[in-house]
Structures are given as structure tokens and as C-alpha cells.
Amino acid sequence: MTDENTVANDGWVSYRPDIKVLDCTIRDGGLTTDHNFDDEMVKKIYDTLVAAGVDYMEIGYKSSKEIYSKDQFGDWKHCDEDSIRRIMDDNPSDMKISVMADAERTNYKTDIIPKDDSVIDCVRVACYIHQIPLAIDMVKDATDKGYEALLQLMAVSTVNTNDLEKALEIVARSDASAVYIVDSFGSLYSEQVRNLTKLYLKAMEGAGKDVGFHGHNNMQLAFANTIESIVSGGNRMDATISGIGRGAGNCPLELLMGFLHNPKFKIRPVLEACQDIFKPLSETVDWGYSIPYAITGQLNQHPREAIKWRAGDAPDAYVPFYDKIMEQE
Amino acid sequence: MTDENTVANDGWVSYRPDIKVLDCTIRDGGLTTDHNFDDEMVKKIYDTLVAAGVDYMEIGYKSSKEIYSKDQFGDWKHCDEDSIRRIMDDNPSDMKISVMADAERTNYKTDIIPKDDSVIDCVRVACYIHQIPLAIDMVKDATDKGYEALLQLMAVSTVNTNDLEKALEIVARSDASAVYIVDSFGSLYSEQVRNLTKLYLKAMEGAGKDVGFHGHNNMQLAFANTIESIVSGGNRMDATISGIGRGAGNCPLELLMGFLHNPKFKIRPVLEACQDIFKPLSETVDWGYSIPYAITGQLNQHPREAIKWRAGDAPDAYVPFYDKIMEQE
Numbered sequence: 001m002t003d004e005n006t007v008a009n010d011g012w013v014s015y016r017p018d019i020k021v022l023d024c025t026i027r028d029g030g031l032t033t034d035h036n037f038d039d040e041m042v043k044k045i046y047d048t049l050v051a052a053g054v055d056y057m058e059i060g061y062k063s064s065k066e067i068y069s070k071d072q073f074g075d076w077k078h079c080d081e082d083s084i085r086r087i088m089d090d091n092p093s094d095m096k097i098s099v100m101a102d103a104e105r106t107n108y109k110t111d112i113i114p115k116d117d118s119v120i121d122c123v124r125v126a127c128y129i130h131q132i133p134l135a136i137d138m139v140k141d142a143t144d145k146g147y148e149a150l151l152q153l154m155a156v157s158t159v160n161t162n163d164l165e166k167a168l169e170i171v172a173r174s175d176a177s178a179v180y181i182v183d184s185f186g187s188l189y190s191e192q193v194r195n196l197t198k199l200y201l202k203a204m205e206g207a208g209k210d211v212g213f214h215g216h217n218n219m220q221l222a223f224a225n226t227i228e229s230i231v232s233g234g235n236r237m238d239a240t241i242s243g244i245g246r247g248a249g250n251c252p253l254e255l256l257m258g259f260l261h262n263p264k265f266k267i268r269p270v271l272e273a274c275q276d277i278f279k280p281l282s283e284t285v286d287w288g289y290s291i292p293y294a295i296t297g298q299l300n301q302h303p304r305e306a307i308k309w310r311a312g313d314a315p316d317a318y319v320p321f322y323d324k325i326m327e328q329e
Numbered sequence: 330m331t332d333e334n335t336v337a338n339d340g341w342v343s344y345r346p347d348i349k350v351l352d353c354t355i356r357d358g359g360l361t362t363d364h365n366f367d368d369e370m371v372k373k374i375y376d377t378l379v380a381a382g383v384d385y386m387e388i389g390y391k392s393s394k395e396i397y398s399k400d401q402f403g404d405w406k407h408c409d410e411d412s413i414r415r416i417m418d419d420n421p422s423d424m425k426i427s428v429m430a431d432a433e434r435t436n437y438k439t440d441i442i443p444k445d446d447s448v449i450d451c452v453r454v455a456c457y458i459h460q461i462p463l464a465i466d467m468v469k470d471a472t473d474k475g476y477e478a479l480l481q482l483m484a485v486s487t488v489n490t491n492d493l494e495k496a497l498e499i500v501a502r503s504d505a506s507a508v509y510i511v512d513s514f515g516s517l518y519s520e521q522v523r524n525l526t527k528l529y530l531k532a533m534e535g536a537g538k539d540v541g542f543h544g545h546n547n548m549q550l551a552f553a554n555t556i557e558s559i560v561s562g563g564n565r566m567d568a569t570i571s572g573i574g575r576g577a578g579n580c581p582l583e584l585l586m587g588f589l590h591n592p593k594f595k596i597r598p599v600l601e602a603c604q605d606i607f608k609p610l611s612e613t614v615d616w617g618y619s620i621p622y623a624i625t626g627q628l629n630q631h632p633r634e635a636i637k638w639r640a641g642d643a644p645d646a647y648v649p650f651y652d653k654i655m656e657q658e
Contacts, residue, residue, distance in 0.1 A: 189588065190519065190553060192561060219584055220546075224553030231520060254620065255548055258627035259518065268651060274620055275647040291583065291603055298587035305483060318604040322597060 015261040018235050020210070022056035023049050023253055026076050027100055029244035032285050034146040036074035041277060042087050046243065050093045051269035052257065058082060058098040064107050078111075086117050098120035100152070101142070103134045108141050115146030123178075124150040127156035129159050132167050134294060136174050143175035150191055150236075151176040152214065156196065157300050168203035174206075178210035178236045183225065186218025186248050186293065186302040190228040197232035212236025215251050217243055217289050218297025222251040227259055241270055242278035244285075247303035248293035286310055291318045295325055344590040347564050349539070351385035352378050352582055354428055355405050358573035359389055365403035370606060373417050374570065378442040379422045381586065385451060388413060393436050401619055407440075413448050425450035429481070430471070432456035432463045437470050444475030454481040454505075458488050461496050465503050469502050475658035479565075480505040483545065484513040485525065486629050492626035497532035507539035507565045512554065515547025515577050515626040519557040526561035541565025544580050546572055546618050547626025551580040558587055572609035573614075576624035576632035576639075614638055620647045624654055 020089075025045055026037060042059070049057050060076030061068075068077050075083040079099045084091075089098055097120050101108055112123060123142035127135035135151060142149040151171055156164065171179050181196045188196070193213065200211040213229035215238070217224035226237050243252035254274055257267040282288075292306035292315075305328075309321050335569060352376055366374075371388070378386045389405030390397075397406050404412040408428045413420075422427055426449050430437055452471035456464035466479060471478040479501055485493065493534060500508050510525045517525070522542065528538040542558035544551035544567070555566050572581035583603055586596040611617075621644070622637035635658075638650050 189556060217549075219587070220549050220552050220581070223549050227518060252549070255623060258548070258623065268648065271620060271624075271647045271651050275645060278646045279647075291600060294584060296585065296598075314607045316604060318600045318608075321596065322600050 004226040008207060013261065016230075017262060018092070018210075019230060019260060019262065020055040020214075020236050021253075021256065021265070022058055022098060022236060022238050023054045024058040024100075024214075024238055024241060024250065025049075025240040025244055025253070027060050028059040028250055029240050030076045030240075032244065034073050034166065034289050035076040037076060039086055042076070044277060048086050048241070048269045048273040050267050052277065053262075053264040054095060054253070056096045056098045058100060058124065059087075060097045060099060060102045060106070062106050062111055062123070063289075064105055064109075064111070065244070067105055069106050079120070080167060081113070081118060081120075088119065098122040098124055100124045100126055101138055103131040103138065106138070108138050112142060112145060112147075113307040118147075119160070120147065123279065124180075125183075126152040126154055128154055129163055131166055132170055136170060139174050139176045141279050149174075149176045150212070151179045153179065153180055154182045155190075155302075156181055156188045157183060157185055161199075164199070164204065168200060172204055172207040172209065176209060178212050179204065180214050180236065181195065181234070181239070182214045183216055183222075185296040185300055185302060186216030186222065187241070188215075188225055188227070189221070190225055193225045193228045194232045196231045197234045201233050210235040212238065214238040216245065216297075216303070217248040218293040218303065220251070220289050220294075223255045223259075226251045226256060230259075238297070242274050242282070242288075244278060244281075244287050247287070247289045247307050248274040248289050248297070253292060255289050286315070290315070292321050295322055299325065301325070333565060335541045341591065343557075345398065345564070346591060347539075348559060348589060348591065349384040349530070349565050349586065350582075350594070351387055351427060351541070351565065351567050352383045352504060352569060353429075353543075353579065354378075354565055354569040354573055356387040356389050357567075357579055358616075359403070359405045360575040361616050361621070363402050364402070366405060368415055371405070373606060374491070374602065377598045377602040379424050381595050382591075382593040383424060383582075385425045385427045387430060387453065388416075389413075391428045391430045391435050391437070391440055393434055393440070393453070395436075396434055403590045404636045407521070408449070410442070410447060410449075417448065420448050425477070427451040427453055427479070429453045429455055430467055432460040432467065435477040437467050437604060441471060441474060441476075445532050449476065451477040452481060452508060452510075453481050455481040455483055455484055455511075458492055458496055460500055460533040465499060467504045468503050478503075478505045480508045481511055481556055482508065484631075485510055486514055486521075487510060489654070490528075491531070494532065496528060501533055501536040501538065503539060507541050507542050508533065509541040509565065509567070510552075510558065511543045512545055514629055514631055515622065516547030516556055516629040517544075517548070517552065522554045522557045523561045524542070526558045530553050530562050537562040541567065543567040545574065545626075546579065547622040547632065547633070548576040549618055549623075551578070553582045555580045559588075567574050569601050571611070571617075573607060573616050575609075575620050576616070576636050577626070578616045590640075615644070619644070624651055628654065628658065630654070 568582035
């Protein structure tokens, strides 16, 4: 259809084989349903991701059962071995299974069992900047037990650059195989993502660690920022099917698949899941871009006020929400 | 709320006073309703844009009444002087009024009257690459009559780079005050927008012409690409309220307002229009991102097949649409 020699033909036409995609549909998407997804759905997602050639499936949290009771949360808040095996037995595929372990909300010493006894391949430790020492201990615990460990430093848009550089020095000395730039508030513009990716890459130089990006779609920039991080040298990218995730959601896997030209990735199974699972789900569960999320994103604020507003009586009363937020600034 | 010395503090914190925003809510948004918007709505949009500090309001097309009859299309397909004056009298505001004149679909010699008799300030000529000679004549006609003229070279993602360079040389010698990069198919990635903006700027060097960008949101990149073009040196940016526009729509004005830190721009009136006009309108009119548009965007195709599919019986049957489009490739 298009001419071979068009202006469209530049860098994106090629692909970098080292780019690894982590799908966090069930983990981040689970935040919209208190991690209550039925087995049939989780199985379909697993099959979809295997067929799509995704590298990692992040299936949920490894959260403390004291803080998050089994009565109040679905199985994907705790990711017990038998829950995961109900879905995939011993996971006969090449896709790695990842769980998220939140600093101060995970009994990691006891709840993360030795890798030899587990179907899980990878533990992603999530922390805020002040929790870095704890997170590093969690990374060590996971790698000592035989897992790959990833580090997810959240809310980077609120972190002082000097503190960030110090934190990254510590991370570079750790056993984590990758560290993620996490735009928790969906407030980063592409220039910032470019600068952060370069800062992280520089800090990881010689340490043999990848840099990743986890975006939120408050300003319709999750996909754009993911591309920006890739172009700047990031190799680990997060996405979710239909962009499901907390608040404004994440980078849509179906868009990322269209951008990554590595032939191992397939978009059709993802479109099928969008059509059969997520379009129907979107009738009852609220996620994705809307103006209250754009407002908190623009102001570099946690989306919690916007999430509350969207769940309230007048989710589309944008001006009262804007006035309320501006008053609190 | 956020620390003064965060990683967030870089280039975007400042602003360039020369950036001019053109709102094409009524013009591009009109493509969703055959240009049937009632006067009350158009008046509200006019008031909104004046209050928001927008530089140009593109109120519609100056289309041929033989090709597009008055019976079948609303007033904003033809933009007669008395239609515009019903909305704004002589336009007492500082905001400029723009109309679009499509090459081969406009009787420009007769239908565009001398500027002294018109409430219109600016004629934006839209053309494909093969229509450049005609477009240049239309630009001359408009400037001879006393208008500012802008040039909108459509579907640039399908244009051979050599042809584009030659076209831009011709444009540089014309009387147009700005030339726009137009991502008609919503298929450009930010790298491409960056390269195109630089190519256009280089071609306009010494000619005293601005470069602009008009995006479509097929891959959720309209806002991101608009920012990219700004950062690369573009000064003329298009947007529409709530992103209304043909197919996947355009760059949302409310997001662009949040990015532009020039204090002359105000976001609150735009949020009010989103809430009072466009949220209700979205219940009956289909525009904005959806997967069929993403698919045509990824394939650098005109969105017409996706528009037809979205208007059909099964707008959310993504896999049959994908299979159909792939078969035609």
C-alpha cells in the first residue's frame, strides 16, 4: 500500500532482540477488581500471552495475608503456588512467571519459597525511594532463593534527582537484573522519560542490568513514553491488554505489539482477548483515560483523588473536580 | 505537593511565546456530524476558545456547494459570512477565525471574498502532494485577497521523502505563513515526527514560515506527537476539545493546555466544555481511540475502512476487522 521509500522509513522499522515485554494485566489490572479474576479468565490471559510471545507474565502480588486478608481479596493478591498451578500446572511454556512483592507489605522471608519448589520465575520488588534498603534486602532474599529479581522504584516523578542518583548507585551494586522507571502518577512527558532512561542507563553502566519503563495513561502518554524509553535504550517494557490497570491504566499491549517488529511477537491473540474479554469487562469495570486522571497527572499527584471521584456519583463532573484539586494544591 | 528540585524539572517547565494553538473542533469534529452543529453549541465553543486563550478557531470548510449541497451538509461545510456572523458578529475578540479550503473541492476564486468584507482572518489550504501547484495558487489567491494563508499537506506518512523535499521547496517560496505536518492516518511514531519537523524547519529556513503539526489519535499518540513536534521546533499546533475529530480524533485541547505553560492559556473553560458539551455528545457520536483505528494506523492506511467498521453492526469485532484488513494488504 505505501511506497518503499517513504519518510516513514526510519529507526522503528528495525527491532532490538533484547527488548523484553512484561505483561502485568492480572497484577496491575487486578487493582481494579481487588484481584478477583476468575480462573477461566486468567487461563485465557495466560494462553493469550504465550501465543503473543510475551516474555513475562506478572500474575499478581505476593502480599501479606495479615494486611490483605484472603476474605477481602482474590487469589492474585497472594499468588499461592496452588493458585498459580490451577492455571498453568508447571507452566510448560517459555514465558516466565513474575510476581510483585511490595516493600513493607510482603512477608518475603516466609511467603517466598525456594525457587526449586515454585512455578514462579521472577520476583519484582516494588518500593518507594525511602524503602530502598529494605528493597535491596528483598532482592537479595529472592536471588538467594534462586529467582530472577527486578526492582520497581515507584513514583519517580516526585524523587529529587540527587536522591535518585544515590539510590541507583545502590541498585547497581545489587543482584537485581533490571530496574524500572515507574511513572506512578502518569505525569511524565517524553523529554523526562528520555532523560530518566539515560540517567538510569548511565547508573547501570558496567553492572549488566537492564532498564525498564512502567507507564500510566493519565495523559494518553503511556504508549508514547514506553516507545520513548525504548528509543533511549530501555529494554524492559511493561504493558497490559486493553491498557487495564489502576486509574487511567497502562500502556496497551496491542499498541506495543504493533510497534515492536520482532517477529516473535504476535498481535492477533491480543486483539482476540481485547474483543472477547476486555471489551465486555469495560462495561462494568472503570479504567482508562478520563479527565480527572489527566488533571492529577498534569499536577504530578497520586491518582487516588481521581479514582475516588470516578467511583462517585458524578464521575464526569470535571470542573468541580478540578476546582477541588486546585484548592488543595 | 512535589519537591522543587525533582527530576520532573526540565525543559517543559518553560514556555515558548511563539507557539500558536489552532482549535479545529468545529472543522475536524464536524466530519463526525456532516457539519451539523447547532448555533448554541458553536457559540459556546467560540466563547470557550476565547476564554481559553486559543489563537485560531477553525470554524469549518469553505467547500463547493456543487460538490457538497446545502441540503446534505450543515453550515460549517461552507462557512458563509452570515453563518459565521450569527455566531460572533464581527468577532470582537483577538482570536483569529480560520477556514479550511480543500484543493479541488473549493470554488476559491468566487467563494473566498476579499478580506475587507469578511469576518474570516485566515485560509488554511489542504492538499495532497500531487495538488501542490493548485494549492500554491489557492494560497496566492487568499493572500492577494488579504488573508493569512496556511498550508496543510495531508497524508505525509505516504509521501516519498524526495517528493516531500521538492514540495517543501515550492512551499518555502509561497506566501503561506506556515506549513503543517499532517498525520492523516495517525500512523506516525515520535521519531518520525521529530525527523519530519526538522526536515520541514530546514526547508523553511530563511523563508520566515512556521512549521505546524496536526495529529490523529489512532495509536494514542496525537498528544505525544504534538509535544514532540513542539520540542523539535514546531510552533503551530492543532487540537480539538475532547479530541473530537474524524475517526480516532485529534490531539485533545485540554491535554495540550496542560502542557503549554504560557499563562495566556486557560484550561478551566476547556474542561467545562468537555463536561457540558462533549461528554453528552459522546453518547450519540462515535469518535476517539478504538482498536480498528489502531490497526489502520499501524498499517499506515487511510482510516476509512475503520470508520465504516465502527459504524457497522459489530464495531467491537476486532479480530474479523484485523483479518479483513490483513487480507487486503
